[in-house]
Structure formats: C-alpha cells, structure tokens
Amino acid sequence: MNPPVLPSILLVISTVHAFQYTELVQYVDSHQEEYVEALRDWVAIESDSSNVLKRPDLHRMMDMAAQKLRLMGGTVELVDIGEQELPDGQMLALPKVVTAQFGNDSNKHTVCVYGHVDVQPAKKEDGWATDPYNLTDINGNLYGRGASDNKAPVLAWIHAVEAYQALNMELPVNVKFVIEGMEETGSNGLDAMILAQRDTFFSDVDYIIISDCGWLSTRPALTYGTRGNCYFFAEVEGPKQDLHSGVYGGTVIEPMTDLIGILDTLISPSGKILIPGIRDAVAPLSDEEWRMYQDIQFDIDHYKNKIGVNQLMYSNKVDVLAHMWRYPTVTIHGIEGAFSDPGTKTVIPAKVTAKFSIRQVPNMDPAMVKKQVTDYLHSVFAKRKSPNALKVTMVIGAKPWLADTQHPLYEAGKAAVKRVFDTDSDLIREGGTIPIARTFQDVTGKSIIMMPIGGFDDGLHSQNEKMSRYNYIEGTKLFIAYLNEVSQIRKTTV
Numbered sequence: 001m002n003p004p005v006l007p008s009i010l011l012v013i014s015t016v017h018a019f020q021y022t023e024l025v026q027y028v029d030s031h032q033e034e035y036v037e038a039l040r041d042w043v044a045i046e047s048d049s050s051n052v053l054k055r056p057d058l059h060r061m062m063d064m065a066a067q068k069l070r071l072m073g074g075t076v077e078l079v080d081i082g083e084q085e086l087p088d089g090q091m092l093a094l095p096k097v098v099t100a101q102f103g104n105d106s107n108k109h110t111v112c113v114y115g116h117v118d119v120q121p122a123k124k125e126d127g128w129a130t131d132p133y134n135l136t137d138i139n140g141n142l143y144g145r146g147a148s149d150n151k152a153p154v155l156a157w158i159h160a161v162e163a164y165q166a167l168n169m170e171l172p173v174n175v176k177f178v179i180e181g182m183e184e185t186g187s188n189g190l191d192a193m194i195l196a197q198r199d200t201f202f203s204d205v206d207y208i209i210i211s212d213c214g215w216l217s218t219r220p221a222l223t224y225g226t227r228g229n230c231y232f233f234a235e236v237e238g239p240k241q242d243l244h245s246g247v248y249g250g251t252v253i254e255p256m257t258d259l260i261g262i263l264d265t266l267i268s269p270s271g272k273i274l275i276p277g278i279r280d281a282v283a284p285l286s287d288e289e290w291r292m293y294q295d296i297q298f299d300i301d302h303y304k305n306k307i308g309v310n311q312l313m314y315s316n317k318v319d320v321l322a323h324m325w326r327y328p329t330v331t332i333h334g335i336e337g338a339f340s341d342p343g344t345k346t347v348i349p350a351k352v353t354a355k356f357s358i359r360q361v362p363n364m365d366p367a368m369v370k371k372q373v374t375d376y377l378h379s380v381f382a383k384r385k386s387p388n389a390l391k392v393t394m395v396i397g398a399k400p401w402l403a404d405t406q407h408p409l410y411e412a413g414k415a416a417v418k419r420v421f422d423t424d425s426d427l428i429r430e431g432g433t434i435p436i437a438r439t440f441q442d443v444t445g446k447s448i449i450m451m452p453i454g455g456f457d458d459g460l461h462s463q464n465e466k467m468s469r470y471n472y473i474e475g476t477k478l479f480i481a482y483l484n485e486v487s488q489i490r491k492t493t494v
Contacts, residue, residue: 019484020169021419027163028476035159035472036142038068040135042117042151043144049095049118049185052086058095058181061117065154065179066098072162074100074177079197081189094189095181099201102161103174109486110174112205112446114436115154115212116183119146120461127463140469147467148458153211154179156453156472160479172487176205183212186396187436194443202444207409207486210437211479214454216428217297220421220478222413223450224403225325225429226437228360230369231396234259234377235353238388243348252348255388256338259352262380262390266356267330271313271323273358275376278328281363285322293318296426306457325429328364332356357396359431366397401437401448402429409449412485420478453478 028035047061048054062078070076078096085091095118103110122132122145130136132145142152157177164171182188194202215221236255243252267273298317304310314320323329337352339345358369374392381390403410405427417425430450437448453475459465 043135069100076100098179100177109206112176118181141466143466148454149460152467156476208448210450213452219297220417221426221428228400229398229433231357233393235391237351239350245346277372324431362402370394398435399438408489416481
C-alpha cells in the first residue's frame, strides 16, 4: 500500500536577526564619498570591449573587480572563457568572467547578481563636456563613460553586501556575483560559461537579479520584459567593380537602386511592418496590460523634447509605450558600400549591403522571422527582374524575455522600493535587448528580475553619460532592502 502523498508545506525562511534597516542606511549615508571614489577608480579604466587595443585595460578592470570582492572575503574566481577570433584571423584572449560567493547557508535563498564592467567607446571630441574617463561631479550628477551602464549598479550591489559585513550583520540571503567584460559587444563566451556551470555554480541559485537597465521617469521601476533582436544583412551585388556614373549611368541596373527599392517594402510610413506573417505571432494588448500602462508615469511631451522631435508615430501614452515595448518594429541602420564621406563622388557602387533589424517580442521565433524576411525580400526582388544578385543573412537572433509580474520576486521588489523611496514602483518593459536574461532563463531555469537604479536621462551609450549621486546612493539602499525582502519569500518543500 502506497503512503498518502503529503501536501506541500510552505515554510518561511527565518532570519537570525531582525532587519536593522536604519543602521544600514546610516552606514551607506556616511560612506557616500567612498562609494563615489570607488566609482571614480572604475570609470578611470577605459574598459572598451569593442577596441582590441584596450584589451589590457579590460583585463585590468576584471582584476580590479575580482580584487574588491576578494578583499570582502568572498569566494572569488576568474573564469577563463577562451579567445575571440579577430577579422584578420588573430586570436585574442577574452576577459575572464568574475564569479564570487558570499554565504552558503542551505537554509537561505541564494540570489545571483549579474553585471558587466565593459563600456561603449567614448572620446572627448565626440561631444563630451568632460573627460569621459574622469568621473566629474556636476550638480549631483556623476559624469563618465560606464557610470550608469553598468559600473555604478555593480558597485552598488557590492556596497550593499559590504554594508551588512561592516556592521557585522548576517546576510539575509546567500549572494553570488557574475560580472563579465564583453556585454557591449555581445557577451562573447558567456553563454557557454553559463551552460558549463549550470550544475555547479548555478545549481543552488534560486533567483537571478539584473540591474543593467534604467527607470522610465523619476519614479523607480521594476523591469519585467525586453524585446529580442533579429539583425539582417541584405546584400545586392552587380558589376565586378565600382563604376563611373557619367560613363555607365543609364546602361546598368544599379545595385543601390535595387537595394533601396526592396528596403522601401519593409515598413510603411505609418510604421506598419509589411513583411507577411511578422505580426501574426504577437499577442493582442490585454485589458490588464492596458491598465498597467495607464498607471505608468510617462510624459509624452518630455519624451519628444528629450529626443528632439515634434511628432511621434502615436499620440497617446499607452500606444507609445506598447509600440516601444511589446510590438515588433523594423529599423534600417545603414548601408555598407555606399558613399558616405563628406563631399561628392560620382560612383555606382558594385555591391551594397543594407543593415536592418527587427525587434522581437514574446511568441516570435527568430528562425521563423529569418524565413519570413528572407522569403519576402527574395520575392520582392524577383519582381524587379534585376540581373543583380541578392543575399539575405541573419547575423543576430536574440530572443525576447518576459517575466511574471505576479512572482514573489516582483512583490519583494515593490516592497523594497516602497521602503526606500516611499512610493509605488512602475512595472515597465525595455524596448532594447538584454540577451543574457533569456540565456539565464533558458539554461538555468531560474526566476529573474531586472531591478534598475539608473535614471531615465542617464544617456547610456551617448555623450555625457552620467549616474546621479542620488540614484547611486539610494540604489545601494534599495539593494540592501531587497536582499531582506527576498529572504522573506516563502520556500515550498515537500
């Protein structure tokens, strides 16, 4: 006779000490200048992952992050993720991934914090008002490349753990870190590393936290979704070499004309994607989503002023947010092989390659999008009866990510925001792509939350990137509070 199956028992993970939030906040406030100096030291390193000449700086940046975690007593490893092949065939060592662990109490939840410390390129002559690699405090804003994306958030998480340690308070959860140095160029080698350590480093992780995003307004936000990205090259090749337009113009069917012609069939002036089937997989906007979007703090006029336009595709908040976050879009980025230097050049390019992307949303499959785009462009091109050759290639197929906002991780996030900022949080999605979220989800099966502290006006990837001192310091308090809230999540055991 089989024994009866016992129902699941909900057990609350108890903490040894009551949460001493006031003491932790006082500690953070009294160490503000140290935190700013730590950020200054990190920003000073030109950890540009796109520039192979800066690779020594990138290695130094990873060593600096590892050393900071070691000095805090963490179990730290620099994980070798191999090499990358450069266009000339040369092999170059990838920056090692830093992993660290604080606490290993099996009775506690374990959270894993992901971040990166590489940056986008930056030069003073690009239009920066200050030296991008010398953190500059102007009216409470800390200007410097990588300040917001992603060095200050990584440091804020480290300082959150450090505050508990400094006050001899037990961490309410075990904390692990994964810090990489190639995020800005596609996270080379990271997917393989996560897969390789799925049953070791990630085996006891309950939740994954990513703070590589920003708020939508002045109201704190929790992010629950990102769009994916299918990036295409469409190459049209004709003559064996570039031709003089005066000598040959009017006698040859020009590749550029063909290319512009097929690009014009991708999207309508009103923004409607014209590729058959692309929108078929997109779920309609639900009543619940509509209500969520209504509650989000978002000023259309401010948004227009910020980007310098006097008209958007849509005139109301819900439509703008929906088309920014949960509908696909087509963007044409550029044409390789076309004349783009200042001045004039009367040339017929022999080969031109258009670069465009389709931002994916949940339920869209990159393999299907690849087929739809390729078939459609070839069918459009065939109608032109051109002797030129068309080649369509999808070079990126990053999937979207979406979380359940009803998950206890988000309830804990709301509680932490309420405690620190005394306001409710916006639940938002990102229009951009953060592929690591989907990788973590698919490989580890763990629940994920994105918890940003960056401001809506931080200028990520742009000139004069900054992190406000307020967001940096209060963000550290938010992370401290969040660790405590996560420790209160009930654990289901059988």
